[in-house]
Amino acid sequence: MKPLDDALRAAHVAGDTDALIRLYAQAAEGADTSDSAAFYLTHAYVFALETGDARADGLREKLVAVGREEPLDPARPPLR
Amino acid sequence: MTSEPTNLAAVRRPIDQAHGLSNAHYIDPTVFDEERQAVLFDNWAGLGVGADVPEVGDAVPVTYLGMPLLMVRDKEGEVRVFQNTCRHRGMILVEEPRKIEGAIRCPYHSWCYSTDGRLVSTPHVGGPGQNTHAGIDRALLGLIEIRSHIWMDVIFINISGTALPFEKANAALMDRWAEFDKPLYHGGADSQFQLEVKCNWKLAVENYCESYHLPWVHPGLNSYSRLEDHYHIEAKGQFSGQGTLVYRQLRGDAAEVFPDFDGLADKWDEAAEYITVYPNVLLGVHRDHTFAIVLVPEGPERTVENIHLYYAQPETSDALRAKNTAQWKEVFAEDVFVVEGMQRGRHGVQFDGGRFSPAMDGPTHLFHDWVASQLERHRSALHAAE
Numbered sequence: 001m002k003p004l005d006d007a008l009r010a011a012h013v014a015g016d017t018d019a020l021i022r023l024y025a026q027a028a029e030g031a032d033t034s035d036s037a038a039f040y041l042t043h044a045y046v047f048a049l050e051t052g053d054a055r056a057d058g059l060r061e062k063l064v065a066v067g068r069e070e071p072l073d074p075a076r077p078p079l080r
Numbered sequence: 081m082t083s084e085p086t087n088l089a090a091v092r093r094p095i096d097q098a099h100g101l102s103n104a105h106y107i108d109p110t111v112f113d114e115e116r117q118a119v120l121f122d123n124w125a126g127l128g129v130g131a132d133v134p135e136v137g138d139a140v141p142v143t144y145l146g147m148p149l150l151m152v153r154d155k156e157g158e159v160r161v162f163q164n165t166c167r168h169r170g171m172i173l174v175e176e177p178r179k180i181e182g183a184i185r186c187p188y189h190s191w192c193y194s195t196d197g198r199l200v201s202t203p204h205v206g207g208p209g210q211n212t213h214a215g216i217d218r219a220l221l222g223l224i225e226i227r228s229h230i231w232m233d234v235i236f237i238n239i240s241g242t243a244l245p246f247e248k249a250n251a252a253l254m255d256r257w258a259e260f261d262k263p264l265y266h267g268g269a270d271s272q273f274q275l276e277v278k279c280n281w282k283l284a285v286e287n288y289c290e291s292y293h294l295p296w297v298h299p300g301l302n303s304y305s306r307l308e309d310h311y312h313i314e315a316k317g318q319f320s321g322q323g324t325l326v327y328r329q330l331r332g333d334a335a336e337v338f339p340d341f342d343g344l345a346d347k348w349d350e351a352a353e354y355i356t357v358y359p360n361v362l363l364g365v366h367r368d369h370t371f372a373i374v375l376v377p378e379g380p381e382r383t384v385e386n387i388h389l390y391y392a393q394p395e396t397s398d399a400l401r402a403k404n405t406a407q408w409k410e411v412f413a414e415d416v417f418v419v420e421g422m423q424r425g426r427h428g429v430q431f432d433g434g435r436f437s438p439a440m441d442g443p444t445h446l447f448h449d450w451v452a453s454q455l456e457r458h459r460s461a462l463h464a465a466e
Contacts, residue, residue, distance in 0.1 A: 034209075035207075036209070037209070038209030039208045042203050042204065042211055043203075046192060046203050049200065050181070050183050051181045051182050052182030053182065056182060068211050069201075069211050070212055070218075072198070072200060075156075075194075075196050076198055076225075078159075078196075078225075079228065080245070
């Protein structure tokens with residue numbers, strides 16, 4: 001896990017969101033508990049969501065599938 | 081400073097007997113706060129322009145009378161205004177203008193919002209790796225949206241949520257200028273500027289309303305736009321301003337002009353109108369360009385004027401735009417000494433609010449009368465609630 005931790009730290013320092021998404025998703029796959037996996041997957045998802053990354057929808061679906069997220073509400077019209 | 085309500089009775093008299101709003105309305109922080117609610121928050125006030133957020137995802141934070149707000153162009157291309165505060169712990173969401181590529185992420189605990197204000201992620205809210213909790217209903221915790229309406233590219237907001245719909249509140253003005261209800265193209269970086277004036281925002285409105293000062297303060301107009309070429313525009317309780325019958329198009333070195341807006345009546349060949357959308361937006365319309373001035377009250381004695389020029393087509397002559405901007409900048413700069421002078425005059429303790437020329441100050445008095453009416457409405461509601 002140490003090389004992954006180092007890579008994550010470096011990605012945070014560099015502000016490399018693409019790497020953060022990839023590395024947190026990788027950390028989720030290698031996690032030894034469901035809570036750890038969900039923790040890492042959440043981080044991958046939030047960075048993908050914020051940047052409009054194409055991986056966001058798939059990451060949310062994974063979280064929904066394990067009961068750690070819920071589907072999106074419908075869009076809201078402007079308040080006029 | 082006063083804790084007694086100001087006397088408005090003299091303001092509401094007919095123009096030949098009326099006095100203007102008293103000094104306190106220009107220098108007293110307590111009255112400024114009262115007007116903040118009664119005049120600005122309770123009505124449709126100008127905040128910015130659509131050109132401030134030209135592209136999908138653009139987000140611009142703005143502090144409006146102390147409130148942190150956020151102007152956003154959402155994923156559908158609609159302009160919206162939100163409070164710039166996370167619903168979790170009230171953290172400011174966006175510090176600098178930027179593009180929202182996917183969602184607005186709070187820098188504190190990463191709660192995320194879509195550009196239409198939905199709360200879409202609450203990481204670890206139920207514990208590490210658990211992103212939901214029965215006690216956190218996201219449907220109720222979206223961004224607080226401020227009611228907004230876009231007209232003439234100005235973003236109007238109604239903070240209280242209680243004003244009539246914009247189209248109803250401003251029906252007469254929108255009808256008067258229906259011919260200009262068409263795409264307006266902001267001239268770009270060379271077609272906007274800002275003035276900071278040491279005066280209460282209302283003085284900028286009052287000066288803009290009237291043509292009475294033109295021969296003395298804007299002498300450059302005397303050669304072709306005399307006082308008698310101007311007319312009052314007076315809609316009591318709604319809007320006021322002035323028009324000219326002798327608008328002259330700006331010409332470039334090769335006598336070129338800006339393209340006209342399509343479909344205008346012949347009247348606009350040589351007419352132009354300048355109207356205040358109460359309370360704080362000054363608009364001007366001409367056959368070949370419009371402008372919007374959004375007055376931002378920064379305090380009882382300080383105002384920022386954000387000026388924007390618009391054209392009938394997206395592409396216009398760079399040189400001609402620069403000349404037009406310079407011309408308007410010169411005109412508006414000429415007004416600075418009078419609005420700042422009137423502000424300083426408000427510290428004369430025996431000044432009685434002044435008087436109005438019954439023939440020449442009608443539009444200005446109507447604005448005073450409207451402000452007074454808003455304060456009376458506000459005070460009556462407070463009294464009824466006691």
